[in-house]
Amino acid sequence: MINEIISMNGYGSYVWSAFSFTLLSFTSLYFLTKSQLIKEQSRFVSKFGSLTKEKARVAKSQNINKEILSNTYKV
Amino acid sequence: MYKYFSINKLFSITSKAPKYVLFILIIVLSVGLTEALYLSPEDYKQGHSVRIMYVHVPSAWISLGIFSIIALLSVGSFIFKNKNFSIISKSLAPSGFIFNIIALVTGSIWGKPTWGTWWAWDARITSMLILALFYGMYLLAWRVFEDKEQVIKITSIIAILGVINVPIIKFSVDWWNTLHQTASVNVLSNTSIHTSMLIPLGIMTAAFVLFSLLIFLMKYNTELIKIKNKGLDRL
Numbered sequence: 552m553i554n555e556i557i558s559m560n561g562y563g564s565y566v567w568s569a570f571s572f573t574l575l576s577f578t579s580l581y582f583l584t585k586s587q588l589i590k591e592q593s594r595f596v597s598k599f600g601s602l603t604k605e606k607a608r609v610a611k612s613q614n615i616n617k618e619i620l621s622n623t624y625k626v
Numbered sequence: 627m628y629k630y631f632s633i634n635k636l637f638s639i640t641s642k643a644p645k646y647v648l649f650i651l652i653i654v655l656s657v658g659l660t661e662a663l664y665l666s667p668e669d670y671k672q673g674h675s676v677r678i679m680y681v682h683v684p685s686a687w688i689s690l691g692i693f694s695i696i697a698l699l700s701v702g703s704f705i706f707k708n709k710n711f712s713i714i715s716k717s718l719a720p721s722g723f724i725f726n727i728i729a730l731v732t733g734s735i736w737g738k739p740t741w742g743t744w745w746a747w748d749a750r751i752t753s754m755l756i757l758a759l760f761y762g763m764y765l766l767a768w769r770v771f772e773d774k775e776q777v778i779k780i781t782s783i784i785a786i787l788g789v790i791n792v793p794i795i796k797f798s799v800d801w802w803n804t805l806h807q808t809a810s811v812n813v814l815s816n817t818s819i820h821t822s823m824l825i826p827l828g829i830m831t832a833a834f835v836l837f838s839l840l841i842f843l844m845k846y847n848t849e850l851i852k853i854k855n856k857g858l859d860r861l
Contacts, residue, residue: 556664559674565739566677569732570663573681577837580724584844591851598858613634616854 633710637850644843651836658833661826676823678736683811684831686729686754688838690792692722693757696764697789700782712778713853715785716768717845721838723761730754741805749798750806753791760788 557563602610610616662680669676696715703711733751734744745751764784771777799808810819817824 559677560668562674562677562739565675565735566663569678569681569735570659572731572735573685573728576724576728580720580841581837584720584841584848588844588848588851591848591855595851595855595858598855602858610858 633850633853636710637847640843640846640850644840644847647836647840647843651833651840654829654836655833658826658829661829666826667822672740675736675739678732679823680826680830682729682732682736683827684834685725685732687831688834689722689726689729689757689761690795692718692725692838693761693785694789694792696722697785697792700785703778703782709778712781713846713849714842715781717842717849718838719761719765719768720845721841723758723765724841725834725838726754726758726761730758737805746805748804748806749802750795750804753795753798756791757788757795760784760791764788 557567559566599607599610599616658680662677666677666680668674696718699711699715702708703715730751733754737746738744764781767780767784768777771780798804799806811817811824811827819827
């Protein structure tokens with residue numbers, strides 16, 4: 552039965568290569584996008600850490616900045 | 627209308643959503659793959675090679691759909707001058723491009739056992755290749771041009787010009803004599819595909835939509851954080 556699923560009456564190489572290419576494209580794009588997101592989040596955190604107290608207070612008054620800090624590395 | 631597209635409001639949703647979307651995607655994709663590779667029947671003419679349809683067709687549909695949305699948002703950004711439209715468009719483009727490439731590659735793989743060739747310069751395949759070139763130009767423009775106003779204008783023009791190709795892709799099989807078969811799934815008229823194949827096709831389409839949503843959300847968050855990084859520099 553396993554052999555039947557793999558060979559698919561001679562069409563196995565076509566079917567499996569099409570599905571493998573699709574899943575490989577999915578995983579590549581997912582990890583590429585995730586690494587870009589993590590890079591930007593780390594840049595944001597390090598920039599935020601280098602702000603003076605006054606500037607950090609101003610930056611924290613924006614909700615979106617608080618959201619970014621709270622969601623870092625949780626994706 | 628603007629309040630629904632405010633960056634603060636959208637970010638509070640998009641920053642939390644990816645983990646839930648990923649969870650649902652894994653479940654739907656697992657069911658879809660089981661249906662597509664094992665449970666669905668083989669075709670009486672094409673045999674098991676018909677299973678390639680379950681990745682080829684949803685990819686083509688989604689790449690066309692995403693490009694149409696990008697073009698619509700580009701028109702919107704011209705009319706409403708809302709920069710968030712261009713951020714949404716930019717975030718949608720990578721998954722649209724990948725689906726276009728998947729449609730071309732899996733179509734080529736499917737072509738070998740059914741038509742006896744990997745590639746044919748017929749109207750449907752060539753117009754899909756042209757769409758991939760438009761996607762490529764669109765993504766490249768975002769990388770090449772530095773000026774914000776200029777890049778929004780250029781990418782919008784590329785999207786609006788490229789969308790002319792979308793109806794050509796859709797109707798190419800009716801307008802010209804092509805190797806590619808005519809549409810089997812129709813919204814407005816009868817669908818010629820059996821339910822046993824239509825169900826896995828629907829599940830795989832849902833999984834692919836979820837994947838493009840996941841990539842969109844992650845990319846959109848990245849773009850917003852980039853903007854906020856520039857904001858911190860200006861403080």
